[in-house]
Amino acid sequence: MMFFAQGWIQCESTVCQQWLAAKHRLRWAVIRRLLPCPVLARHAECSFLLSEDDSGGWPCNQLIDLSVHAIQEARHIDLTPISARMAGRFSYPDSLINVWPGEHYRLLAGLCRTLVPDVVVEIGTGEGLSALSMLASLPPSAKLVTFDVIPWHRYPRVCFLPEDFQGGRLKQITGDLSNEKFFATQAELLSQAELLFLDAPKDGCFEPRFLSLLRNLKRERTTVLVLDDIRQLNMLKVWRELALPRLDMTSFGHFTGTGLALLAVESGG
Numbered sequence: 001m002m003f004f005a006q007g008w009i010q011c012e013s014t015v016c017q018q019w020l021a022a023k024h025r026l027r028w029a030v031i032r033r034l035l036p037c038p039v040l041a042r043h044a045e046c047s048f049l050l051s052e053d054d055s056g057g058w059p060c061n062q063l064i065d066l067s068v069h070a071i072q073e074a075r076h077i078d079l080t081p082i083s084a085r086m087a088g089r090f091s092y093p094d095s096l097i098n099v100w101p102g103e104h105y106r107l108l109a110g111l112c113r114t115l116v117p118d119v120v121v122e123i124g125t126g127e128g129l130s131a132l133s134m135l136a137s138l139p140p141s142a143k144l145v146t147f148d149v150i151p152w153h154r155y156p157r158v159c160f161l162p163e164d165f166q167g168g169r170l171k172q173i174t175g176d177l178s179n180e181k182f183f184a185t186q187a188e189l190l191s192q193a194e195l196l197f198l199d200a201p202k203d204g205c206f207e208p209r210f211l212s213l214l215r216n217l218k219r220e221r222t223t224v225l226v227l228d229d230i231r232q233l234n235m236l237k238v239w240r241e242l243a244l245p246r247l248d249m250t251s252f253g254h255f256t257g258t259g260l261a262l263l264a265v266e267s268g269g
């Protein structure tokens, strides 16, 4: 009976998640129709400009210092070897990975060079561009664990090679970290991450659930959280309500919005 009830709750929550995501997509599709882009651009998104004084987060010197260092590092990082992996498989030029500011890949690499972390976690493996960008700037002893719901070798246009996963520096785990049970199986790893890059579905459901689980986790190390697309309509609420020390780094990251936040050791649990 207990087993049946748990199964039902889980099934109901998945249906609810899908329904909310569909509602979210529809709402923003309508808004986009009503607000056509007034200029020509390869990629355009609409957003809102929001006051900062009444937002959920607050500024932090530690993040400002970290960002200044990471920006200095990013200026000298060259990701051309990764653009060779892209080999014309995207609708945009291979050189895009080296565009900075505007894209976030060099900033992610700059953060790795500045933090010199032992453990990096990424959520949203996708084509592997962000993982490959970070990996090249991590010390040989560091490990990068990337999560997705789709195994990397089945992902369209993936840029990984099987040898990227040899030697133990890079590992992929498949699963949904907004699911409480799966999250619990990965709690130890997540508590050790010094850098956590969140680049998952941005569907209005995953991020609030995952962040709530993450914030309740007792951490072994301070975690620098990097959120992609914080200025996209779907992510405005998540970023605005994130009650943590934080910094909007969009001018030195991804044009769709890059946010940094700090999860201190003592803040979880």
Ligand SMILES: C[S@@+](CC[C@H](N)C(=O)[O-])C[C@H]1O[C@@H](n2cnc3c(N)ncnc32)[C@H](O)[C@@H]1O
Pocket: 123, 124, 125, 126, 127, 128, 129, 130, 131, 147, 148, 149, 150, 175, 176, 177, 178, 199, 200, 201, 206
């Ligand atoms: C924007 S893509 C990631 C791009 C990637 N970081 C890169 O640079 O190539 C978003 C990814 O989130 C994954 N995703 C969707 N739902 C997820 C979930 N619940 N948990 C983890 N990943 C998820 C998608 O399969 C997709 O690969």
